[in-house]
Amino acid sequence: xxxxxxxxxxxxxxxxxxxxxxxxxxxxxxxxxxxxxxxxxxxxxxxxxxxxxxxxxxxxxxxxxxxxxxxxxxxxxxxxxxxxxxxxxxxxxxxxxxxxxxxxxxxxxxxxxxxxxxxxxxxxxxxxxxxxxxxxxxxxxxxxxxxxxxxxxxxxxxxxxxxxxxxxxxxxxxxxxxxxxxxxxxxxxxxxxxxxxxxxxxxxxxxxxxxxxxxxxxxxxxxxxxxxxxxxxxxxxxxxxxxxxxxxxxxxxxxxxxxxxxxxxxxxxxxxxxxxxxxxxxxxxxxxxxxxxxxxxxxxxxxxxxxxxxxxxxxxxxxxxxxxxxxxxxxxxxxxxxxxxxxxxxxxxxxxxxxxxxxxxxxxxxxxxxxxxxxxxxxxxxxxxxxxxxxxxxxxxxxxxxxxxxxxxxxxxxxxxxxxxx
Amino acid sequence: xxxxxxxxxxxxxxxxxxxxxxxxxxxxxxxxxxxxxxxxxxxxxxxxxxxxxxxxxxxxxxxxxxxxxxxxxxxxxxxxxxxxxxxxxxxxxxxxxxxxxxxxxxxxxxxxxxxxxxxxxxxxxxxxxxxxxxxxxxxxxxxxxxxxxxxxxxxxxxxxxxxxxxxxxxxxxxxxxxxxxxxxxxxxxxxxxxxxxxxxxxxxxxxxxxxxxxxxxxxxxxxxxxxxxxxxxxxxxxxxxxxxxxxxxxxxxxxxxxxxxxxxxxxxxxxxxxxxxxxxx
Numbered sequence: 001x002x003x004x005x006x007x008x009x010x011x012x013x014x015x016x017x018x019x020x021x022x023x024x025x026x027x028x029x030x031x032x033x034x035x036x037x038x039x040x041x042x043x044x045x046x047x048x049x050x051x052x053x054x055x056x057x058x059x060x061x062x063x064x065x066x067x068x069x070x071x072x073x074x075x076x077x078x079x080x081x082x083x084x085x086x087x088x089x090x091x092x093x094x095x096x097x098x099x100x101x102x103x104x105x106x107x108x109x110x111x112x113x114x115x116x117x118x119x120x121x122x123x124x125x126x127x128x129x130x131x132x133x134x135x136x137x138x139x140x141x142x143x144x145x146x147x148x149x150x151x152x153x154x155x156x157x158x159x160x161x162x163x164x165x166x167x168x169x170x171x172x173x174x175x176x177x178x179x180x181x182x183x184x185x186x187x188x189x190x191x192x193x194x195x196x197x198x199x200x201x202x203x204x205x206x207x208x209x210x211x212x213x214x215x216x217x218x219x220x221x222x223x224x225x226x227x228x229x230x231x232x233x234x235x236x237x238x239x240x241x242x243x244x245x246x247x248x249x250x251x252x253x254x255x256x257x258x259x260x261x262x263x264x265x266x267x268x269x270x271x272x273x274x275x276x277x278x279x280x281x282x283x284x285x286x287x288x289x290x291x292x293x294x295x296x297x298x299x300x301x302x303x304x305x306x307x308x309x310x311x312x313x314x315x316x317x318x319x320x321x322x323x324x325x326x327x328x329x330x331x332x333x334x335x336x337x338x339x340x341x342x343x344x345x346x347x348x349x350x351x352x353x354x355x356x357x358x359x360x361x362x363x364x365x366x367x368x369x370x371x372x373x374x375x376x377x378x379x380x381x382x383x384x385x386x387x388x389x390x391x392x393x394x395x396x397x398x399x400x401x402x403x404x405x406x407x408x409x410x411x412x413x414x415x416x417x418x419x420x421x422x
Numbered sequence: 423x424x425x426x427x428x429x430x431x432x433x434x435x436x437x438x439x440x441x442x443x444x445x446x447x448x449x450x451x452x453x454x455x456x457x458x459x460x461x462x463x464x465x466x467x468x469x470x471x472x473x474x475x476x477x478x479x480x481x482x483x484x485x486x487x488x489x490x491x492x493x494x495x496x497x498x499x500x501x502x503x504x505x506x507x508x509x510x511x512x513x514x515x516x517x518x519x520x521x522x523x524x525x526x527x528x529x530x531x532x533x534x535x536x537x538x539x540x541x542x543x544x545x546x547x548x549x550x551x552x553x554x555x556x557x558x559x560x561x562x563x564x565x566x567x568x569x570x571x572x573x574x575x576x577x578x579x580x581x582x583x584x585x586x587x588x589x590x591x592x593x594x595x596x597x598x599x600x601x602x603x604x605x606x607x608x609x610x611x612x613x614x615x616x617x618x619x620x621x622x623x624x625x626x627x628x629x630x631x632x633x634x635x636x637x638x639x640x641x642x643x644x645x646x647x648x649x650x651x652x653x654x655x656x657x658x659x660x661x662x663x664x665x666x667x668x669x670x671x672x673x674x675x676x677x678x679x680x681x682x683x684x685x686x687x688x689x690x691x692x693x694x695x696x697x698x699x700x701x702x703x
Contacts, residue, residue: 007544062665066668181650182650226559227538227559228562230562242543243540357551366666366667367669370666377651378474381652
C-alpha cells in the first residue's frame, strides 16, 4: 500500500467518523427568530452551549424556513429536531404535523399563551418560548418639543400628533418614523395599537365610523412622518442615523439603538386613543415536528430552554422576555431595561386595553395582515377615500373570517362561530 | 456507433436534464395553478386577477419593459458597432462593459440604492457641492417618477451587456464583402449601418430581444431593492403569494400569467424580425 493510499484511507476514515459523530450528537434547531448574525451567535454561545448535547442553531427567513419544513413533513423523514418560530408561523401549520407537548411538564406562566399554543386542539402543540411587544422610542433631542401638559408615559394619539408636528415645525423636516418598509411590522400597529385604541376592536369594528376616525388620525400623524418610512423596517437604524426622532417598533428592533447609545434615547408606552391604550404581545414558541429524528433530545432541549437561567440568557441574547416566572438580574443590557420599563408602564396603565395575537386564522394569517397593509397603502399612500377603501377591504376580511371560522379575540367582544365584520 | 444516431445520443443528457428539472416541475406548477384541492378550477386566476394591485403591477411591469428594452437595444447596438470598429483594446473594453453581467441583480439593486438613498452618494455629492441644503429623501412614495427612473437606470446598467454580447457576436458574422461593395458605391456609414448591419443582424437581434424581454417581465430583485413596496411588479406579487400568504396555487397562477405574457412577446418579436425564407447571410 503506497503512502498515497494510506493517507487517503486515513482522511476518509476521519471524515466518516466526524460525520457519524455529527449525525448522532447534534440536534438541528430550525428557527425564524434571532436571525441577525450577532443574535444568532449569542444564541449559540450563551444560550445553547450549556445544553448537554451539541445544538446546531440555524435561523432563517420565514419563507425558506417553511419550505424546508414542509418538504420534510411531505417526505415523512426529516433532520430538523426543534422548531423556533412566532405564534403566527405555527398557527399556519397543520397541528397534526407537530408533536403534542401537553405531557412535558413545563409551560409558560401565562394561561393566555398556553391556550394560544394549543392551536385550537386539546393539548399544547408548541411551547411558549419568549415574548416581546411593540413600544415607542424617542431621541432625547425631541423631548423639548413635547406639547405642554403631556406626560411621555401617558401620551394620547392627539398629543403624539402635536408633538411630531412641533418637531416638524422646529426642525423643518418630519421626524416621526414608522416601519412601513417591505419587512416592517406596520400591520401589527394597525391590528394591535391603532384599532384597539380607537375602536375597541379589530375585526368587528374594521369598517366602523370609529375606524374612519382612526385612519383620519393616522393620516394626520403621517403628515409628520419621514416619507422614507416606506423603506424603514428596523427603526433602530433610523434612530441611530437621526433620520427619525420618534418611532414605533418591535422591542427587539429598537434594541441596538439603546445598547449603542443608551443615554441618547428614551423608551415609552404606546399612545392612547378614546378607547384606551391598545397594545399587543409578540409570542415566539418552540415545537417538535413529527419528522424529528430524536424526539427525546428535542424534549430535553425544550425543558432546558424553559429553565429560568436559560430564559434570562435568551433575554440577553435576543431581547425577547421570559415567559416563565424569573427574577431579573441587575446586569441586563440597556435595551432590555428600557423596553422592560416601557412595557410594564404600558400594561400597568389605568387605560390599558391589551389585545391578543390573531388566533384561529390558520394559514390565512398572511391574508389577514394584507387586509391592513392594503388599507394603509390605499388610504395613506395612494390617498383614496377612507370609507370606500374600508368598505372594499371589508369584503376581503369577511371572506377570510368566514373561510377560517375564527372566533373573535380580545379586544373584540367574543362571538359564536366566525368573528363577524360589522 | 451509428453516425445517424450520434447527434441524438449527444443531446440525450441535456434533454433528460430538461425534462426532469424543467418540464416536470413546470407540469406540477401548471397543475397547482389550475387546482385548489377540488378538481379543475380557474379560482386561482380569478383571485390574482381581481386583486386591486394586479392591474398596477401588470402596468408597471409592461411600462418598465417598454422603457428599458428600447434604450438597451439602441445602446447595445451603438456599443457593439463601436467595439467592432476598435483596433486595439477591444477585449479590454468588452470585459469592462460586461462586468455588470457578473453581478447578481439584487447586488445591482443595492449598488443603486447606495447611490439614491437619503444618505447615499448622490445626496452627499449634491450636498457637498452646495446644490441642496440637506440630503433629501429621493426614493419615497411622493416621487413615483423618480423611483421609476432609478429602477430603469439600474436595469439598463445591469442588463445591457447581455444584448451587447449577442450583438457583437452577430456583427462579427457579417461578411466584410457587403461593406466593401457598399463603400465602392459611396454609401455613407449611416447607410451601411441601416442597409447592411441591421438587416444582417436580424437573427442576433431576435435572440437578444427575446432574452431581454423575458428577463424584463421577470424583473424582481432590482425593484425590491430600490422600490420596496412602492413599485409593485408581477414577480414581486408572485413572491408575496408564495411566501407572505403561503398560497402556492395563486403564486403558480401568477407564474403562468407571466409565462403567457413572455410567450406572447416572444411570438411578436419572432414574427417581426423573421428572416425571409431562403435568405441567408
